[in-house]
Amino acid sequence: xxxxxxxxxxxxxxxxxxxxxxxxxxxxxxxxxxxxxxxxxxxxxxxxxxxxxxxxxxxxxxxxxxxxxxxxxxxxxxxxxxxxxxxxxxxxxxxxxxxxxxxxxxxxxxxxxxxxxxxxxxxxxxxxxxxxxxxxxxxxxxxxxxxxxxxxxxxxxxxxxxxxxxxxxxxxxxxxxxxxxxxxxxxxxxxxxxxxxxxxxxxxxxxxxxxxxxxxxxxxxxxxxxxxxxxxxxxxxxxxxxxxxxxxxxxxxxxxxxxxxxxxxxxxxxxxxxxxxxxxxxxxxxxxxxxxxxxxxxxxxxxxxxxxxxxxxxxxxxxxxxxxxxxxxxxxxxxxxxxxxxxxxxxxxxxxxxxxxxxxxxxxxxxxxxx
Numbered sequence: 001x002x003x004x005x006x007x008x009x010x011x012x013x014x015x016x017x018x019x020x021x022x023x024x025x026x027x028x029x030x031x032x033x034x035x036x037x038x039x040x041x042x043x044x045x046x047x048x049x050x051x052x053x054x055x056x057x058x059x060x061x062x063x064x065x066x067x068x069x070x071x072x073x074x075x076x077x078x079x080x081x082x083x084x085x086x087x088x089x090x091x092x093x094x095x096x097x098x099x100x101x102x103x104x105x106x107x108x109x110x111x112x113x114x115x116x117x118x119x120x121x122x123x124x125x126x127x128x129x130x131x132x133x134x135x136x137x138x139x140x141x142x143x144x145x146x147x148x149x150x151x152x153x154x155x156x157x158x159x160x161x162x163x164x165x166x167x168x169x170x171x172x173x174x175x176x177x178x179x180x181x182x183x184x185x186x187x188x189x190x191x192x193x194x195x196x197x198x199x200x201x202x203x204x205x206x207x208x209x210x211x212x213x214x215x216x217x218x219x220x221x222x223x224x225x226x227x228x229x230x231x232x233x234x235x236x237x238x239x240x241x242x243x244x245x246x247x248x249x250x251x252x253x254x255x256x257x258x259x260x261x262x263x264x265x266x267x268x269x270x271x272x273x274x275x276x277x278x279x280x281x282x283x284x285x286x287x288x289x290x291x292x293x294x295x296x297x298x299x300x301x302x303x304x305x306x307x308x309x310x311x312x313x314x315x316x317x318x319x320x321x322x323x324x325x326x327x328x329x330x331x332x333x334x335x336x337x338x339x340x341x342x343x344x345x346x347x348x349x350x351x352x353x354x355x356x357x358x359x360x361x362x363x364x365x366x367x368x369x370x371x
Contacts, residue, residue: 041097044120045106046113046305048312049087050260051289054272055079058257066256069272073251080281084289085268086312087260088305094121110334111311134261140244141262142255145269147247147296148347152270153277158248159296161191163213163241171240176222182214183243193296194243201226201237209239245296264303266294267322270347271354282351283320284358289313290322290350298347302326307334314339320357322350328368343368 052058058068091106092098097117098106106112121130147157163181166174183191186200187210201209206228212221226237253273257265268290275282291309293301303309306327313321314336323331325343335341343366344350356362 041100041103042117043097043103043114044090044092044117045098045102046088046090046115046120046308047106047109048111048308048315049089051084051086051312051316051318052257052260052265053082053084054265054268055081055083055275060256061258068256069269069276070254070256071251071273071276072254074277076276077279079275080285081283082287082289082318083268083272083275083283084287084313084316084318085265086289086291086309086316087265088308088312090120092117093127095127111308111336113305113308131261137263138257138261138265141264141266141293142269143247144245144296145255145266145294146249146253146273147245148266148294148298149270149273149277150249150253151296152274152298152347152351155250157250157296159192160246160248161193161197162244162246164244165242167238167240167242172227173222173224173239173241176224177211177213177239177241178215180215184212184214184219186211193245197243201239204237206237211239247296262303263293264291267292267300267324267344267347267350270294270298271350274351282354282358284354284360286320286357287318288320288322288354288357289316289318290344292322292324292327292344294347300324300344300346300350306330310334310339310341311336320353320362322353323368325366325368329370331368332370341368342366 052068054068056068057065060066091102094117103114106114121127147159150157161183163177163179163183165179166177168174183197185191186197187204189196189200191197191200204226206226208223208225210221210223212219224239226239229236229238255269271282271290290313291303291306293303295301302324306323307330310321310331318339321339321341322344323341325345328343331341340362342353342362344353353362353365356365
């Protein structure tokens with residue numbers, strides 16, 4: 001074919017075969033990308049969530065700013081700086097998983113993580129059930145944090161072990177022990193927490209256990225024969241009760257934080273409570289963040305999403321971060337610029353870290369190392 005531009009004839013040239021192949025490859029890749037966008041996936045994305053200052057304010061259900069930690073019946077003191085608790089947001093659920101395109105973008109973002117959906121939403125558990133479980137864990141963590149903080153300050157918190165639930169009508173304890181019973185002892189040994197009762201039951205090797213309890217102000221005892229079960233590949237003897245630790249606090253400590261679930265804010269709650277109840281600023285007015293579960297005895301435990309929480313803390317302006325020692329392997333090599341991370345195992349360790357930060361002398365504080 002000959003083309004004319006009004007002067008000399010111009011002959012059309014065919015495109016090189018390599019160029020045509022490249023263009024088709026781009027078209028096919030684009031089509032594949034479009035198809036993948038609509039295909040379901042088996043993953044969700046974890047990303048940094050909101051950050052809340054435990055010595056600051058939070059928004060109530062009515063949209064009003066209220067103290068995140070409010071104490072009634074005891075002297076409180078002014079605070080400075082921040083003691084931020086960090087959270088993780090999950091993008092996707094079993095009803096709507098992220099697209100492959102969204103997953104690809106998340107893989108390239110160091111502040112995000114792509115995880116199997118089963119690790120966040122176990123099979124058979126609805127989103128509503130998961131939210132309910134996390135709400136219960138949050139309530140428990142607030143009680144444990146209050147107990148740890150007040151115990152650290154020398155208060156008697158009156159800890160007691162109570163039965164929360166019975167595992168069905170065919171459980172060994174069914175008809176013998178009731179929800180609300182306070183467990184006093186097992187085979188004559190006083191029980192201070194769920195672990196001690198568990199140990200007493202295991203020590204019997206399946207033999208009947210004499211459990212002393214208190215119900216409606218009256219004491220009683222029953223003999224319960226445990227049944228054998230396998231938990232994570234190990235044999236255990238169970239009586240079929242769920243325990244909780246209740247406390248009698250000397251005054252009211254109210255933690256006001258909506259729409260956040262799970263137990264990982266425990267340590268930061270405890271630090272906030274101690275700061276509110278003691279003169280001066282624990283952190284020396286610095287911006288400090290952290291995470292970690294906490295037990296009433298002050299033990300700090302591991303949490304999930306530590307890498308996302310590091311980025312969330314840095315983006316919120318924190319310069320220092322307190323991380324559970326048991327999460328250190330996930331921390332090494334993933335600390336964002338501008339943030340310094342210290343390893344803690346107990347509430348006492350956390351308080352020591354804040355004291356060093358306040359004094360500007362952090363050289364001796366433990367940091368996370370590989371392995």
